[in-house]
Amino acid sequence: MMEPQCTNLDTPVQYLRGIGPKRAGALKEIGITTIDDLLSYYPFGYFDRSTILKISELPKYLDSEQKVTVIGDVVQSDVRWSRRTRKAIFFLTVSDGSGFLTCLWFEGAEYRRKAFKTGETLALSSTPSLDSYQRLTFVHPEIDRLTKGEDDEPDWGKLFNTGAIIPKYSSSRELESVHLDSRGFRRAIRTALDAFGQYIEDILPFETLRSRGLISKREAIKSIHFPATMDDQKKARTHLVYEEFFFQQLLHAIRQNERKKEPKGISYTVQSARAKKLVDSLPFKLTNAQLRVIREMNDDMRAPFPMNRMLQGDVGSGKTIVALIAMLVATDNGYQSVLMAPTEILAEQHARTIQQWTQGLDLQMRLLVGAQKKKERNETLNKLKDGSINIIVGTHALLEEDVEFHSLGLVVIDEQHRFGVMQRATLRKKGLHPDVLVMTATPIPRTLMLTTYGDLDVSIIDELPPHRQQIVTAIRKESEKEKVYEFARDELRRGRQVYVVFPLVEESEKLDLKDAVSEYERLKAGVFAGFSVGLLHGRMKGEEKDELMKRYKENSINALISTTVIEVGIDVPNATIMIVENAERFGLAQLHQLRGRVGRGSDKSYCILIANFDWYDLHKKKLTGGEITKEKDAARKRLQTMAETNDGFKIAEVDLELRGPGELFGARQSGYRMFKLADPIIDSDVLSVARDDAFTLVHDDTLMNKPEHRLLGRYVESRLKPLLQLSEIG
Numbered sequence: 241m242m243e244p245q246c247t248n249l250d251t252p253v254q255y256l257r258g259i260g261p262k263r264a265g266a267l268k269e270i271g272i273t274t275i276d277d278l279l280s281y282y283p284f285g286y287f288d289r290s291t292i293l294k295i296s297e298l299p300k301y302l303d304s305e306q307k308v309t310v311i312g313d314v315v316q317s318d319v320r321w322s323r324r325t326r327k328a329i330f331f332l333t334v335s336d337g338s339g340f341l342t343c344l345w346f347e348g349a350e351y352r353r354k355a356f357k358t359g360e361t362l363a364l365s366s367t368p369s370l371d372s373y374q375r376l377t378f379v380h381p382e383i384d385r386l387t388k389g390e391d392d393e394p395d396w397g398k399l400f401n402t403g404a405i406i407p408k409y410s411s412s413r414e415l416e417s418v419h420l421d422s423r424g425f426r427r428a429i430r431t432a433l434d435a436f437g438q439y440i441e442d443i444l445p446f447e448t449l450r451s452r453g454l455i456s457k458r459e460a461i462k463s464i465h466f467p468a469t470m471d472d473q474k475k476a477r478t479h480l481v482y483e484e485f486f487f488q489q490l491l492h493a494i495r496q497n498e499r500k501k502e503p504k505g506i507s508y509t510v511q512s513a514r515a516k517k518l519v520d521s522l523p524f525k526l527t528n529a530q531l532r533v534i535r536e537m538n539d540d541m542r543a544p545f546p547m548n549r550m551l552q553g554d555v556g557s558g559k560t561i562v563a564l565i566a567m568l569v570a571t572d573n574g575y576q577s578v579l580m581a582p583t584e585i586l587a588e589q590h591a592r593t594i595q596q597w598t599q600g601l602d603l604q605m606r607l608l609v610g611a612q613k614k615k616e617r618n619e620t621l622n623k624l625k626d627g628s629i630n631i632i633v634g635t636h637a638l639l640e641e642d643v644e645f646h647s648l649g650l651v652v653i654d655e656q657h658r659f660g661v662m663q664r665a666t667l668r669k670k671g672l673h674p675d676v677l678v679m680t681a682t683p684i685p686r687t688l689m690l691t692t693y694g695d696l697d698v699s700i701i702d703e704l705p706p707h708r709q710q711i712v713t714a715i716r717k718e719s720e721k722e723k724v725y726e727f728a729r730d731e732l733r734r735g736r737q738v739y740v741v742f743p744l745v746e747e748s749e750k751l752d753l754k755d756a757v758s759e760y761e762r763l764k765a766g767v768f769a770g771f772s773v774g775l776l777h778g779r780m781k782g783e784e785k786d787e788l789m790k791r792y793k794e795n796s797i798n799a800l801i802s803t804t805v806i807e808v809g810i811d812v813p814n815a816t817i818m819i820v821e822n823a824e825r826f827g828l829a830q831l832h833q834l835r836g837r838v839g840r841g842s843d844k845s846y847c848i849l850i851a852n853f854d855w856y857d858l859h860k861k862k863l864t865g866g867e868i869t870k871e872k873d874a875a876r877k878r879l880q881t882m883a884e885t886n887d888g889f890k891i892a893e894v895d896l897e898l899r900g901p902g903e904l905f906g907a908r909q910s911g912y913r914m915f916k917l918a919d920p921i922i923d924s925d926v927l928s929v930a931r932d933d934a935f936t937l938v939h940d941d942t943l944m945n946k947p948e949h950r951l952l953g954r955y956v957e958s959r960l961k962p963l964l965q966l967s968e969i970g
């Protein structure tokens with residue numbers, strides 16, 4: 241009988257010729273324990289043999305603008321002072337026996353002087369030029385260190401002459417100390433391929449490979465490491481990228497499938513007297529988008545499986561009322577609901593709003609936050625447990641173990657991206673298969689949506705309530721601040737309200753940022769004299785914050801000086817100006833959220849971003865190709881984006897570009913860790929087809945019983961399902 245493929249590729253690397261216990265130990269540190277792991281340690285780049293030249297060949301390429309690579313030994317290094325630029329220049333002379341090449345750097349001379357040793361072998365890539373002495377020169381070349389192997393015999397020439405394309409592997413000091421540098425990996429992987437390559441089998445169904453034009457897995461693994469041409473490498477990559485997406489999407493499909501056939505969920509009667517009464521009493525009409533989302537939710541709530549829905553809607557689109565309607569459905573059916581928000585201020589606001597909206601609906605709503613007195617808290621916990629509270633609103637405090645429900649039927653999580661996977665799961669587990677609605681105002685680009693939240697159903701409120709005005713966004717520099725204040729005073733005189741936001745609560749010597757506390761004193765005494773001014777920051781007690789927000793909402797405080805604690809969710813429709821100080825310090829998502837605090841009523845609103853640098857100057861520099869640091873350029877781009885668009889999706893795309901997905905959604909959450917090669921943005925086309933294929937397969941052959949799916953089925957059971965629990969989201 242044929243062994244399943246795992247057994248052979250599961251051989252510990254230690255038994256590979258040339259590895260042994262010491263290297264196996266070092267490999268284990270980076271998660272490589274089996275042959276399979278080693279073969280999936282993909283190169284991060286390649287030397288393309290076709291562009292590796294002898295130094296003597298360089299003159300032919302002088303005018304070609306083509307990037308070429310030279311391999312040579314360091315002959316000499318030198319630091320010289322340039323009188324013109326008043327900076328040190330670093331020179332490195334390299335030889336490969338056919339000639340000499342000068343490399344130079346206009347920065348980091350001191351650091352570089354120490355970094356290179358005479359005699360070491362380097363691969364250098366750049367476009368060749370001639371310096372003023374007509375010497376062949378590389379300016380700021382890219383460098384790869386080619387340390388010599390343990391047998392002390394650099395066989396670069398041989399390698400480069402024989403192999404067409406040479407893979408480059410990342411290494412570390414620890415790995416290098418056991419000779420597992422790029423070259424060591426090359427050798428180990430070559431050996432592994434020779435000995436075990438024959439056992440690599442396709443887990444993907446043959447029909448899928450055929451219809452998607454993919455090469456076999458064995459070919460793919462061979463060519464990702466040692467491609468004959470870069471075209472082969474591309475084909476190999478496509479196979480592996482497809483496979484990564486396919487497995488992930490398969491998990492999403494399986495999970496969705498299992499949830500939807502789960503008969504244990506609650507089957508609600510969605511005709512709700514309370515919800516109807518609420519809607520009839522609202523001072524506004526629900527938007528079509530809100531109505532559509534309510535229908536989508538109702539369908540889920542009626543069905544016997546637990547709802548697992550994400551509600552996306554830009555800031556101010558009116559998600560709260562939609563969530564409340566779902567909670568009223570639960571209440572009418574005799575179930576309890578919980579609404580969790582990331583900050584106390586927001587939880588308190590939700591509690592106030594819900595209190596107002598549900599007056600006369602005969603239900604019990606309570607607030608649970610960290611700052612409450614013990615007696616109050618205990619009373620709430622008791623009533624929650626005996627079922628007399630219908631709706632509970634709160635913060636992380638809800639996650640405590642002693643928070644128990646009588647019959648939790650609906651979990652709503654506001655600003656869900658502020659919570660971790662485990663926190664959402666904890667809350668959900670307080671009920672028996674409750675319905676789950678997570679809400680977010682941070683729009684998630686589709687590609688990320690598919691990878692990260694692939695098994696969630698999605699509802700989108702893509703329409704703002706009517707009569708909302710576009711928010712005018714302006715960028716100002718420090719020196720123009722008086723004018724900004726003057727403008728703010730005008731709005732205050734018209735009875736409108738103002739936010740002024742600072743980045744930090746306390747003075748930080750290092751960053752020289754304004755201290756909200758001392759600025760508050762200054763603004764209160766001077767700029768906003770004659771108006772009522774309040775200060776809000778994260779260090780204040782819950783009650784104090786609550787009191788302050790209440791007074792701001794009533795407009796007995798006209799101008800609110802604050803740190804970013806007001807960033808999410810706060811809803812004061814009469815506030816029309818948002819002034820952000822040191823705006824260059826804020827992230828895009830944050831700025832968008834802050835701007836979302838205004839423009840919530842029918843009055844024209846303004847967001848004024850005060851930057852601590854001359855933005856226009858920077859912008860001009862950028863347009864004329866002047867030199868800007870990366871940091872400043874990113875800040876410039878953030879502000880520019882804010883000025884250009886109010887569209888949360890566009891902003892999210894730029895944010896994704898500037899920060900990368902890991903940072904944006906947290907490495908754990910983003911699902912990016914699952915991928916070695918795939919990039920959901922670059923490879924979004926492959927992602928789409930892999931998703932289609934995976935969902936179709938689970939739909940057509942749920943148990944993977946068809947002969948052509950057997951291997952896949954086994955793989956799912958032994959490898960993928962164990963991941964399922966880890967990646968579960970609440």
Ligand code: ADP
Nearest residue numbers: 524525526527555556557558559560561705811
């Ligand atoms: P977000 O989606 O940002 O959480 P909220 O739920 O806080 O938005 O709603 C923003 C404001 O819009 C609130 O004052 C809310 O009462 C109001 N609102 C919600 N729906 C509508 C509507 N259909 N028409 C007018 N105002 C609405």
Ligand code: MG
Nearest residue numbers: 559560654809
């Ligand atoms: Mg909200």
